[in-house]
Amino acid sequence: MIRTGRSLTLGCLLLLSPLLSAAGGNSLLIPATARCTLNTLPEELPDALRACQQAASQGDLQAAYELGEFHYDGRRAPRDLNKALHWFEQASLKGHALAQHRLGTMFFRGEGVPASNVQAYILLKMSAVNGAEEALDTADRVSAQMRRDELEIAVQVLGQIFRNYLMDLQTVENPR
Template sequence: MIRTGRSLALGCLLLLTPLSSFAGGNSLLIPATSRCALNMPPEEMPEALRACEQTARDGDVQAAYELGEYYYDGRRTPRDLPKALHWFEQASLQGHALAQHRLGVMFFRGEGVPANNVQAYIVLKMSAVNGEEEALDTADRVSSQMRRDELEIATQVLGQIFRDYLMDLQTAGENKPFSP
């Protein structure tokens, strides 16, 4: 897969952010393999958590997702939605489908953020594009609660994201996937 230097998730998290390029690229599918050892005994947990956070800060998308889940689920630590949101956003910006799905649900339910159906719908559609099948059903549930003007805005944003992505693919180096 060609890495274009543009995050396909661009614009799906913060509608207030203009549709501009983020460094680092984005492949459409991110493999989901465990990176962090967050099921440690309580005395070992602080070090495991520090190591996972450093791995995530160094750009490991799976580690960021796992941190989001750690803070979201509340099984091993008290639930911390602002931290969960932060780590899900980090993973989402790099195209992690499960993080995008969780983030879309958070926007839909207003968990840790004000409820926002437009933003939820966009992030869920991006999750579906990135391979999370359940995100399509969730996006359908969100769209059933959206006003027509909200759905139009979300569709326009998604259209712009994909147009930008296709333009990047067409101009990315020597391998032009859409050239004859």
């Protein structure tokens, strides 16, 4: 089975992303504590967006998630799935559970990306590990529509992610 495009790239980035970047070295449980606010008066929105983009560009995962939501929902500005996808990916790759959930849902629905049950399932399971319990229900809906070979691929990728995580954790606990 040949996989190309954004779904393969995101899957590879999930496998290759630094695993011990935050939360005391536990990359699977990364808290999102920073925040930016885009719920302002219309005349203040451009400044709020700039501030939020700056925070997100400096690694604020919650700011990246909120920018993704801003562009995804289309309530305060025209909906822009490409920008939403960009910001959700930024937060997702660093373990932001809600960004992973939204991104998984986008892959499931084919919103701004080609639909991919495999990618959706992987992201939703990672989201659940990172604390978004509702992602388990969404992952169950995805798995109910997956072919057996798709589910096997997703489970293999998740297994590799966790094996890499455990190996990195052992290295940190038992440095040579």
